[in-house]
Amino acid sequence: xxxxxxxxxxxxxxxxxxxxxxxxxxxxxxxxxxxxxxxxxxxxxxxxxxxxxxxxxxxxxxxxxxxxxxxxxxxxxxxxxxxxxxxxxxxxxxxxxxxxxxxxxxxxxxxxxxxxxxxxxxxxxxxxxxxxxxxxxxxxxxxxxxxxxxxxxxxxxxxxxxxxxxxxxxxxxxxxxxxxxxxxxxxxxxxxxxxxxxxxxxxxxxxxxxxxxxxxxxxxxxxxxxxxxxxxxxxxxxxxxxxxxxxxxxxxxxxxxxxxxxxxxxxxxxxxxxxxxxxxxxxxxxxxxxxxxxxxxxxxxxxxxxxxxxxxxxxxxxxxxxxxxxxxxxxxxxxxxxxxxxxxxxxxxxxxxxxxxxxxxxxxxxxxxxxxxxxxxxxxxxxxxxxxxxxxxxxxxxxxxxxxxxxxxxxxxxxxxxxxxxxxxxxx
Amino acid sequence: xxxxxxxxxxxxxxxxxxxxxxxxxxxxxxxxxxxxxxxxxxxxxxxxxxxxxxxxxxxxxxxxxxxxxxxxxxxxxxxxxxxxxxxxxxxxxxxxxxxxxxxxxxxxxxxxxxxxxxxxxxxxxxxxxxxxxxxxxxxxxxxxxxxxxxxxxxxxxxxxxxxxxxxxxxxxxxxxxxxxxxxxxxxxxxxxxxxxxxxxxxxxxxxxxxxxxxxxxxxxxxxxxxxxxxxxxxxxxxxxxxxxxxxxxxxxxxxxxxxxxxxxxxxxxxxxxxxxxxxxxxxxxxxxxxxxxxxxxxxxxxxxxxxxxxxxxxxxxxxxxxxxx
Numbered sequence: 234x235x236x237x238x239x240x241x242x243x244x245x246x247x248x249x250x251x252x253x254x255x256x257x258x259x260x261x262x263x264x265x266x267x268x269x270x271x272x273x274x275x276x277x278x279x280x281x282x283x284x285x286x287x288x289x290x291x292x293x294x295x296x297x298x299x300x301x302x303x304x305x306x307x308x309x310x311x312x313x314x315x316x317x318x319x320x321x322x323x324x325x326x327x328x329x330x331x332x333x334x335x336x337x338x339x340x341x342x343x344x345x346x347x348x349x350x351x352x353x354x355x356x357x358x359x360x361x362x363x364x365x366x367x368x369x370x371x372x373x374x375x376x377x378x379x380x381x382x383x384x385x386x387x388x389x390x391x392x393x394x395x396x397x398x399x400x401x402x403x404x405x406x407x408x409x410x411x412x413x414x415x416x417x418x419x420x421x422x423x424x425x426x427x428x429x430x431x432x433x434x435x436x437x438x439x440x441x442x443x444x445x446x447x448x449x450x451x452x453x454x455x456x457x458x459x460x461x462x463x464x465x466x467x468x469x470x471x472x473x474x475x476x477x478x479x480x481x482x483x484x485x486x487x488x489x490x491x492x493x494x495x496x497x498x499x500x501x502x503x504x505x506x507x508x509x510x511x512x513x514x515x516x517x518x519x520x521x522x523x524x525x526x527x528x529x530x531x532x533x534x535x536x537x538x539x540x541x542x543x544x545x546x547x548x549x550x551x552x553x554x555x556x557x558x559x560x561x562x563x564x565x566x567x568x569x570x571x572x573x574x575x576x577x578x579x580x581x582x583x584x585x586x587x588x589x590x591x592x593x594x595x596x597x598x599x600x601x602x603x604x605x606x607x608x609x610x611x612x613x614x615x616x617x618x619x620x621x622x623x624x625x626x627x628x629x630x631x632x633x634x635x636x637x638x639x640x641x642x643x644x645x646x647x648x649x650x651x652x653x654x655x656x657x658x659x660x661x
Numbered sequence: 662x663x664x665x666x667x668x669x670x671x672x673x674x675x676x677x678x679x680x681x682x683x684x685x686x687x688x689x690x691x692x693x694x695x696x697x698x699x700x701x702x703x704x705x706x707x708x709x710x711x712x713x714x715x716x717x718x719x720x721x722x723x724x725x726x727x728x729x730x731x732x733x734x735x736x737x738x739x740x741x742x743x744x745x746x747x748x749x750x751x752x753x754x755x756x757x758x759x760x761x762x763x764x765x766x767x768x769x770x771x772x773x774x775x776x777x778x779x780x781x782x783x784x785x786x787x788x789x790x791x792x793x794x795x796x797x798x799x800x801x802x803x804x805x806x807x808x809x810x811x812x813x814x815x816x817x818x819x820x821x822x823x824x825x826x827x828x829x830x831x832x833x834x835x836x837x838x839x840x841x842x843x844x845x846x847x848x849x850x851x852x853x854x855x856x857x858x859x860x861x862x863x864x865x866x867x868x869x870x871x872x873x874x875x876x877x878x879x880x881x882x883x884x885x886x887x888x889x890x891x892x893x894x895x896x897x898x899x900x901x902x903x904x905x906x907x908x909x910x911x912x913x914x915x916x917x918x919x920x921x922x923x924x925x926x927x928x929x930x931x932x933x934x935x936x937x938x939x940x941x942x943x944x945x946x947x948x949x950x951x952x953x954x955x956x957x958x959x960x961x962x963x964x965x966x967x968x969x970x971x972x973x974x975x976x977x978x979x980x981x982x983x984x985x986x
Contacts, residue, residue, distance in 0.1 A: 625932050
């Protein structure tokens with residue numbers, strides 16, 4: 234109090250320093266990352282390392298480094314994207330979904346048209362051409378594929394061998410494997426409504442094997458859920474319940490992966506990205522973990538496989554827009570893709586990059602060799618709000634399989650409303 | 662000092678005079694011309710302004726913005742005025758009905774279980790040997806966050822979880838259930854899980870209340886021959902009234918905004934069966950981007966919270982009403 238300087242000066246200095254600090258922070262935020270770096274906001278912590286690896290590889294190709302920023306909460310990730318896209322506080326780049334979710338984002342006008350980048354990459358053979366539709370809105374491309382996961386059935390080859398079961402090549406072979414496992418005391422199939430979204434998995438798998446054309450049409454609003462073909466798919470799932478083939482419906486994927494490696498669950502339907510979870514549970518590709526594409530139930534139908542591919546998106550108002558656009562130009566470069574896919578241990582949308590994981594490599598060869606029809610996943614098909622609601626309906630069905638007719642009627646009512654809203658928005 | 666302490670029974674005029682005589686903390690200001698105004702009711706305003714601003718920005722404005730937003734069909738990007746449509750939709754929405762029912766179950770369950778358990782544990786351990794340690798053990802879960810509690814109870818409540826394993830282990834196979842998959846047991850199971858966590862705080866509050874009971878009152882009751890249940894019914898319980906008002910009030914408000922436990926254990930599912938109003942509001946607004954509809958749910962929830970708190974407090978604390986002036 235009695236010092237040489239009055240205390241108010243101290244306070245003033247302190248306030249000035251605080252204000253300067255706040256200003257500096259605000260400027261840093263508004264100005265984005267330092268020159269030569271572009272941030273990519275994602276929703277998965279498991280993608281942090283692969284993104285860092287891709288970023289380092291891009292440094293050698295384009296003198297640009299991609300820096301991952303992760304918000305592992307799906308909900309808050311979407312909120313940040315949605316609420317910031319129209320402001321200049323939006324992230325430069327995003328890991329987003331393909332299909333209708335990407336279209337929904339493109340509609341806002343907040344993300345960049347990347348058709349030029351796609352065309353250049355396609356001309357060099359750096360991208361699987363059949364994926365284009367999943368990233369297209371009004372004939373323009375708005376995202377570049379990041380990974381290429383196939384939706385397959387994981388199994389434990391050791392358990393199959395013990396019980397004399399061959400890897401199913403036909404639908405009957407698959408049903409036979411389930412029966413053999415059940416007799417051997419192994420729960421044949423993992424089914425789950427835990428975490429909400431996985432409720433669609435078996436509907437997607439069965440429907441796309443019974444009638445892939447109908448699956449595609451239904452998902453794109455050209456067919457109705459009340460159609461006998463949709464009913465047949467749910468009846469098939471209900472028959473699996475009757476035979477007691479499913480695990481309890483609250484078994485998460487993480488626990489199912491561990492049970493598969495242990496040999497107490499026979500088969501787990503999931504995207505190939507489950508590989509990292511299986512590895513963490515002690516799974517070793519080819520030894521106690523392998524995967525097959527669920528065979529077609531209708532041998533006359535065009536064989537297909539469900540895929541999932543995340544989209545790398547550049548925002549219009551991001552602070553490092555120029556650098557972000559430059560980064561999209563080299564994203565599909567084999568060096569960058571290899572670093573990314575090999576660290577992620579998943580499939581790669583660039584056909585020149587072979588998968589590092591032998592299970593994924595085998596599946597990729599099968600998909601390419603048999604020219605399987607790539608069908609986008611349920612989650613990315615149809616207006617997002619419809620998908621969000623129908624997974625709840627499917628969860629209801631999984632818990633009460635006899636309610637399949639009612640479920641389909643409810644789903645169709647939702648679909649009628651949602652498609653009408655979607656199409657009205659399309660016209661504006 | 663004495664002047665300030667004795668105005669309660671005086672007339673209005675007298676009390677004003679008393680106030681004028683009271684020395685203020687800044688006598689030089691009071692002595693200035695117009696000092697009476699400075700000492701008047703508006704003098705506190707500059708000091709209260711930051712608080713008003715904070716409450717205004719963070720509470721009042723968002724509230725009225727939500728009311729306004731609830732009259733619109735808003736998907737986060739485009740919005741159009743639809744009047745009371747969102748409220749009409751609420752009336753027809755079976756999920757909203759289920760949410761209200763679940764919310765009421767949470768209120769009833771939270772009033773019944775943690776409050777009662779807290780009271781019983783506090784009374785039982787009050788004069789007990791090692792009672793403090795027993796209380797500490799009960800209080801410990803309160804130190805864990807709601808999210809961590811939910812993760813812990815997830816291990817317990819899944820079909821292959823600890824609860825079912827124990828039941829099967831002791832031969833009660835028939836009692837093993839899929840606790841989180843079917844309504845209403847998923848909501849009931851989560852209320853029990855929440856009780857496990859929330860009881861600790863109530864124990865602390867009741868323990869404080871018990872210590873505040875004058876020893877003379879208890880001794881007088883003992884001399885009159887009261888003990889056991891009679892002591893509890895006629896002495897302890899009435900003496901704990903002030904604490905009970907707080908505990909029950911907090912239980913009502915906390916149960917109405919129950920969120921984290923439900924979100925982590927079931928995400929309101931399966932098939933939206935375990936959603937409460939707070940979850941429905943969050944899901945409609947932030948997952949389905951029905952911002953207007955979510956605002957309408959938020960408003961209904963706010964009205965329930967405010968109305969029930971107001972009614973409860975008014976009933977429990979009638980002396981605090983405006984009648985005093």
